[in-house]
Amino acid sequence: MxxxxxxxxxxxxxxxxxxxxxxxxxxxxxxxxxxxxxxxxxxxxxxxxxxxxxxxxxxxxxxxxxxxxxxxxxxxxxxxxxxxxxxxEDFGDDRMRDWLDVHPAGELGAYEAAIDALVDLHRRPAGPFDPYDMATYLREARLFTEWYCPAAGLDVDAAGFDAAWEEALQPLLERQESGVTVLRDYHAENIMLLGPDEQGHGEQGLIDFQDALVGHPAYDLVSLLQDARREVPRELEAKMLKRYVSASGAGADFAGDYARLGAQRNAKIVGIFTRLHRRDGKPRYLDFIPRVWEAMERDLAHPALSPVAAWFDENIPGTVRADRGGKLA
Missing domain, CATH: 3.30.200.20 (Phosphorylase Kinase; domain 1)
Structure with missing residues (x-):
């Protein structure tokens, strides 16, 4: 004891x-x-x-x-x-990520169920939570310049970084309107499978949702499909994105907003994982940065991110980007 x-x-x-x-x-x-x-x-x-x-x-x-x-x-x-x-209540031991390590054939079914749960959540009125506003988006993205860039020995234009994000995110904010409940850490480590069959179908339980806000429906989709801790095949990401769009009736701007929030979340995570290493003595999170960085680069390639992509071109050396941000001072 x-x-x-x-x-x-x-x-x-x-x-x-x-x-x-x-x-x-x-x-x-x-x-x-x-x-x-x-x-x-x-x-x-x-x-x-x-x-x-x-x-x-x-x-x-x-x-x-x-x-x-x-x-x-x-x-x-x-x-x-x-x-x-x-x-x-105890949801048991079948965390989605761990269960899929043992039952890879259940990947499609488990992700389909996770997408369907998001569709259901987004059909309901948003909860009584704070808004995911511009100040919050910028504060989160800024973790990249506050933690990753100094650790990588980079002297960057922090004010330009904020301005680029504000320009890229403003159209998305105008489309959030009343918003949906955003759990913010909706991914394979925070989804519990409650008695799944061999194909991954079955009820799913949620954990680690205490930071919920009211924001854009693409955010939790990005959390799930550009998972920092689990490799989600590109084909599966595309298939699940299509499943969500079809079921939810998302409009033509959704792909751009998905890229916007993908880049924003991934920049934030690179900063958080660096902070966990440097401030909190948890270096194991550095191993995830190359995967997150790779997803961020894919998001930055979307035209919706052109202001932020230009900032990266001007401030982050090609050698760092080629290494997918994996080496820190």
Missing amino acids: SELPDGIAEFLGSAGWAGADIAPLAGDASFRRYFRLRSGDAKAMLMYAPPPEEDPEPFLKVAKWLSEHGQRAPQIIAEDAGAGWVLT
Whole structure:
């Protein structure tokens, strides 16, 4: 029990789980910690989001909203948000990425189900969340110049970077209108397969959605199909994009907006992964940068990104781009 957080026994006792077996699980890129609980035949998942670094209230708010609107978020069993404790339903071990490593034949079915879930979410009115506005898009993209460029020893035009993004994103913002609920980390590590068949069909559960905003429907599609942690074949990306467009009735501008948000998200991720290495001592995230960079280059090739592409041409040396951003000082 020495490695467990202070207060865990008291919280579990108040939740009716005193004496449960506690198994710590591998963490993510945040300060959150996770534990699997078993008590007889019952099982549950415990999240510890310690203040002041973490606040479980956004997770609770989004989880409850998703459950009330037809999405498969984990049910909340007990909570003490002020102390950082949340006890939820246990979705099991079949995380989409890991399951597909063992069952590659189920790739198409699993991605089809994930696309269909997005279509369903986007048909519903947006949730009561903050807007994905220009300031947020720019703040996120700026992680590239704030973290990656210094780490790569590059002296770049940061003001020009912001201006290029603002020019590229303005048409997209005008099309967001009332927006949709954007989960922001909708990808194979955050989708749980709940009893899938061999072809990947079946119910899917959502996790790690506490940063939800109201924004453009292409964002979560990019998260899924340009996955930083899992190689999504180009053919599958194109097929799933077509499936979404057909089912949702997305307009002619959608392909350009998909590229805009792909480039924006991938620039952000390159910055975040660099920060995780340099600030937080987590160098394993550097291994993902070449995949993210490659996707970003594909997005930058779209005419919708011409201002940002011009900035990259002027500020990021060809040797860095040829190496897909993989070498850092």
